[in-house]
Amino acid sequence: xxxxxxxxxxxxxxxxxxxxxxxxxxxxxxxxxxxxxxxxxxxxxxxxxxxxxxxxxxxxxxxxxxxxxxxxxxxxxxxxxxxxxxxxxxxxxxxxxxxxxxxxxxxxxxxxxxxxxxxxxxxxxxxxxxxxxxxxxxxxxxxxxxxxxxxxxxxxxxxxxxxxxxxxxxxxxxxxxxxxxxxxxxxxxxxxxxxxxxxxxxxxxxxxxxxxxxxxxxxxxxxxxxxxxxxxxxxxxxxxxxxxxxxxxxxxxxxxxxxxxxxxxxxxxxxxxxxxxxxxxxxxxxxxxxxxxxxxxxxxxxxxxxxxxxxxxxxxxxxxxxxxxxxxxxxxxxxx
Amino acid sequence: xxxxxxxxxxxxxxxxxxxxxxxxxxxxxxxxxxxxxxxxxxxxxxxxxxxxxxxxxxxxxxxxxxxxxxxxxxxxxxxxxxxxxxxxxxxxxxxxxxxxxxxxxxxxxxxxxxxxxxxxxxxxxxxxxxxxxxxxxxxxxxxxxxxxxxxxxxxxxxxxxxxxxxxxxxxxxxxxxxxxxxxxxxxxxxxxxxxxxxxxxxxxxxxxxxxxxxxxxxxxxxxxxxxxxxxxxxxxxxxxxxxxxxxxxxxxxxxxxxxxxxxxxxxxxxxxxxxxxxxxxxxxxxxxxxxxxxxxxxxxxxxxxxxxxxxxxxxxxxxxxxxxxxxxxxxxxxxx
Numbered sequence: 001x002x003x004x005x006x007x008x009x010x011x012x013x014x015x016x017x018x019x020x021x022x023x024x025x026x027x028x029x030x031x032x033x034x035x036x037x038x039x040x041x042x043x044x045x046x047x048x049x050x051x052x053x054x055x056x057x058x059x060x061x062x063x064x065x066x067x068x069x070x071x072x073x074x075x076x077x078x079x080x081x082x083x084x085x086x087x088x089x090x091x092x093x094x095x096x097x098x099x100x101x102x103x104x105x106x107x108x109x110x111x112x113x114x115x116x117x118x119x120x121x122x123x124x125x126x127x128x129x130x131x132x133x134x135x136x137x138x139x140x141x142x143x144x145x146x147x148x149x150x151x152x153x154x155x156x157x158x159x160x161x162x163x164x165x166x167x168x169x170x171x172x173x174x175x176x177x178x179x180x181x182x183x184x185x186x187x188x189x190x191x192x193x194x195x196x197x198x199x200x201x202x203x204x205x206x207x208x209x210x211x212x213x214x215x216x217x218x219x220x221x222x223x224x225x226x227x228x229x230x231x232x233x234x235x236x237x238x239x240x241x242x243x244x245x246x247x248x249x250x251x252x253x254x255x256x257x258x259x260x261x262x263x264x265x266x267x268x269x270x271x272x273x274x275x276x277x278x279x280x281x282x283x284x285x286x287x288x289x290x291x292x293x294x295x296x297x298x299x300x301x302x303x304x305x306x307x308x309x310x311x312x313x314x315x316x317x318x319x320x321x322x323x324x325x326x327x328x329x330x331x332x333x334x335x336x
Numbered sequence: 337x338x339x340x341x342x343x344x345x346x347x348x349x350x351x352x353x354x355x356x357x358x359x360x361x362x363x364x365x366x367x368x369x370x371x372x373x374x375x376x377x378x379x380x381x382x383x384x385x386x387x388x389x390x391x392x393x394x395x396x397x398x399x400x401x402x403x404x405x406x407x408x409x410x411x412x413x414x415x416x417x418x419x420x421x422x423x424x425x426x427x428x429x430x431x432x433x434x435x436x437x438x439x440x441x442x443x444x445x446x447x448x449x450x451x452x453x454x455x456x457x458x459x460x461x462x463x464x465x466x467x468x469x470x471x472x473x474x475x476x477x478x479x480x481x482x483x484x485x486x487x488x489x490x491x492x493x494x495x496x497x498x499x500x501x502x503x504x505x506x507x508x509x510x511x512x513x514x515x516x517x518x519x520x521x522x523x524x525x526x527x528x529x530x531x532x533x534x535x536x537x538x539x540x541x542x543x544x545x546x547x548x549x550x551x552x553x554x555x556x557x558x559x560x561x562x563x564x565x566x567x568x569x570x571x572x573x574x575x576x577x578x579x580x581x582x583x584x585x586x587x588x589x590x591x592x593x594x595x596x597x598x599x600x601x602x603x604x605x606x607x608x609x610x611x612x613x614x615x616x617x618x619x620x621x622x623x624x625x626x627x628x629x630x631x632x633x634x635x636x637x638x639x640x641x642x643x644x645x646x647x648x649x650x651x652x653x654x655x656x657x658x659x660x661x662x663x664x665x666x667x668x669x670x671x672x
Contacts, residue, residue: 171542171574171577171578172539198538198570198573198574199535199537199538199539199567199570199571199574200538200539200574201535202534202535202536202539203508203535203536203538203539206507221606221607231535231607233609233612234534234535234607234612235535237534237612237616238507238534238535238536241507241616242507251637251639254609254612254613254639257609258608258609261606261608267603267606268606268607270557270597270603270604271557271567271570271604272594272597273569273590273593273594276569276570276573276590277590280573280577301587303587303590
């Protein structure tokens with residue numbers, strides 16, 4: 001059996017599914033349940049990470065300070081993780097997280113833009129923090145490019161590096177290739193974070209472990225936007241059956257998931273049509289509300305909009321492209 | 337691209353999730369949507385198949401006659417499928433189905449008990465019907481045993497043969513081995529029917545196609561009991577991306593799934609704790625209501641009951657074992 005470390009972003013990535021409205025009792029209750037199950041790292045925060053609470057992406061119900069102190073207090077064995085997107089958060093937020101006792105600090109960047117993480121990773125290295133770096137929308141770069149970027153961030157100070165399948169686009173063979181390339185290029189643990197748009201989150205995570213990933217992410221009931229993340233309480237026993245040790249206790253894990261279903265979410269994630277289409281198109285599913293609104297207004301099919309955004313290689317943050325694409329499809333329809 | 341034929345049991349296996357209560361408007365509406373999408377075979381019936389409507393497993397809202405005539409009328413291009421478990425249904429039910437214009441008739445048997453299908457498959461061969469045979473709870477037999485049983489049913493008259501992962505226990509490598517063994521032993525199309533207890537239904541189905549399966553089952557939104565079946569509208573585009581042709585039109589398929597979510601089910605299937613446990617234990621998830629009821633009464637953990645039923649190799653139909661197991665666990669607990 002080889003060991004895999006599980007990282008649980010239920011209280012961070014799951015926030016996207018409830019517009020960042022998790023309250024203190026929910027944060028505390030889930031953190032306690034995850035701790036009791038022996039989950040190694042429990043991540044908490046606004047869905048977009050430290051400092052991101054805002055009118056633009058949604059105000060969180062609870063401040064960063066209160067989220068961090070609540071979860072810190074609830075964890076007796078598990079380490080506490082936080083996430084930050086440079087630009088949304090700043091060095092001040094990192095300082096605050098360290099002061100709150102964050103053990104694992106993850107910096108997320110678009111897969112080809114790792115230089116944006118250089119300063120923060122350098123700062124965290126100086127501070128002696130356990131800094132990770134994750135390359136987002138990783139289907140948009142080749143295995144070779146990802147390996148190069150991974151080597152760069154290790155140079156900047158990352159103690160673990162990996163990829164997020166932000167659009168839920170990968171099939172297992174895609175993951176095998178990319179994780180294999182990264183694992184061959186760095187000597188730190190490699191991370192894989194899946195999404196379930198094509199029903200492959202668990203299979204992709206197992207493929208990642210087999211290709212050399214040492215850290216896998218999963219959320220209770222897959223809690224997350226759209227089709228959701230890798231379902232943690234399915235992933236863990238499947239990993240164990242596949243020859244990987246997680247150190248997590250099954251019944252405790254199932255109990256934590258039941259708490260999450262009851263107290264954190266209105267309902268578990270469903271893989272609906274637009275989740276499938278955004279996964280196939282390779283477009284960040286966070287575009288969905290705006291794609292739906294603009295498509296409805298113009299009378300075009302939102303599925304066509306997603307496929308066209310995919311052809312144009314839209315990346316997270318380029319929501320302005322949605323308006324262009326809808327306008328063009330609408331004109332094309334009027335002429336036809 | 338090699339071709340795979342999709343068989344859609346939404347209106348039969350999905351019935352388990354709604355205690356066989358689908359009404360005429362739902363049956364007609366979904367059949368029309370599936371037909372419009374170009375789904376080759378649309379299966380209909382009580383969840384347990386022809387003739388099974390009863391107090392014991394639940395009375396269907398609509399009679400077999402009305403189900404078959406409704407769907408027959410709604411299908412213009414798709415073929416109509418029916419399912420029968422020997423014992424629940426009889427030759428009379430098969431005659432009735434043929435008279436109603438059923439194109440594909442599937443006989444289901446426990447994976448080691450194919451002799452039970454001999455008479456019905458012989459009857460269907462005489463009648464010139466397209467008869468399939470599926471081996472249920474197929475994780476309980478070795479690849480070699482399954483291949484032997486498959487060869488037997490082809491001798492009895494089956495024009496296609498395959499396996500159901502009735503407990504949702506398989507991982508992709510298990511499917512590869514079993515489908516490969518069967519495909520090597522028979523010269524008719526091989527069927528795979530998945531369940532999603534371990535989040536692997538889509539990955540398992542792709543593995544089946546790669547190992548030589550020519551017929552794959554999937555249900556809209558995975559509609560089915562517990563964790564549900566393979567999600568059809570995810571499976572089809574993933575198959576296409578993996579090099580298999582289905583002939584199904586994507587947007588029509590997504591529309592059919594949205595109709596199903598809206599009109600057929602209270603909510604799409606969720607992979608809850610007992611679905612995961614029954615999948616791991618290799619126990620038919622249909623045991624769940626009785627396991628829950630007996631466990632609650634005796635104050636034992638239903639998860640322990642499932643794992644113990646798995647150790648005893650309980651097969652579908654042996655619900656009486658539940659009472660024994662609960663009594664023993666309860667006594668053990670009292671002594672401890």
